[in-house]
Amino acid sequence: KAGVTQTPRYLIKTRGQQVTLSCSPISGHRSVSWYQQTPGQGLQFLFEYFSETQRNKGNFPGRFSGRQFSNSRSEMNVSTLELGDSALYLCASSLALEKTQYFGPGTRLLVL
Amino acid sequence: EDQVTQSPEALRLQEGESSSLNCSYTVSGLRGLFWYRQDPGKGPEFLFTLYSAGEEKEKERLKATLTKKESFLHITAPKPEDSATYLCAVQAPNNDMRFGAGTRLTVKP
Numbered sequence: 001k002a003g004v005t006q007t008p009r010y011l012i013k014t015r016g017q018q019v020t021l022s023c024s025p026i027s028g029h030r031s032v033s034w035y036q037q038t039p040g041q042g043l044q045f046l047f048e049y050f051s052e053t054q055r056n057k058g059n060f061p062g063r064f065s066g067r068q069f070s071n072s073r074s075e076m077n078v079s080t081l082e083l084g085d086s087a088l089y090l091c092a093s094s095l096a097l098e099k100t101q102y103f104g105p106g107t108r109l110l111v112l
Numbered sequence: 113e114d115q116v117t118q119s120p121e122a123l124r125l126q127e128g129e130s131s132s133l134n135c136s137y138t139v140s141g142l143r144g145l146f147w148y149r150q151d152p153g154k155g156p157e158f159l160f161t162l163y164s165a166g167e168e169k170e171k172e173r174l175k176a177t178l179t180k181k182e183s184f185l186h187i188t189a190p191k192p193e194d195s196a197t198y199l200c201a202v203q204a205p206n207n208d209m210r211f212g213a214g215t216r217l218t219v220k221p
Contacts, residue, residue, distance in 0.1 A: 043211035103155035
């Protein structure tokens with residue numbers, strides 16, 4: 001069974017730009033969560049989607065948004081990028097909201 | 113506020129030298145406690161899920177245990193390939209997942 005895939009794997013942007021990251025969950029998984037990982041803050045929860053609805057949201061500004069499609073694939077968008085948005089963005093999928101999450105390889109975003 | 117604290121921050125072991133990693137948590141109504149392994153530049157790899165105090169799970173050289181306030185990840189006779197960062201996460205009743213900062217394990221041959 002294929003694992004969680006994320007595209008692109010690496011991205012370089014400049015301040016003020018916006019970026020869209022994509023995540024394809026494990027087949028059959030309906031829940032997708034997004035996390036930001038930085039050396040200083042560790043893994044921080046961004047949001048979780050289930051059946052195309054945002055079910056949970058972390059403490060991040062409104063510049064961070066996401067959506068889920070009917071095939072469970074998900075995208076997250078960051079607008080007006082700041083230097084501090086440089087991080088590894090991880091997507092995790094699970095069968096349902098309370099089940100074990102399986103992570104993708106991440107998208108490394110560098111904001112210059 | 114729900115908190116997850118992992119200790120030590122870093123651990124250096126000789127190959128074959130057994131040890132334990134700690135994850136202490138404060139969350140009411142724990143739904144689950146998760147252990148992951150993360151290699152540099154990669155996403156976390158799932159290891160174990162524990163749901164209730166007294167539960168234990170094993171996989172190769174790893175054994176995870178859970179009490180009402182903490183979890184231990186015991187590593188028996190580690191090998192260099194066990195070197196990684198080990199992350200602990202707790203799931204609250206509202207399905208919030210909160211991760212600890214991790215323990216960076218280095219096993220020297």
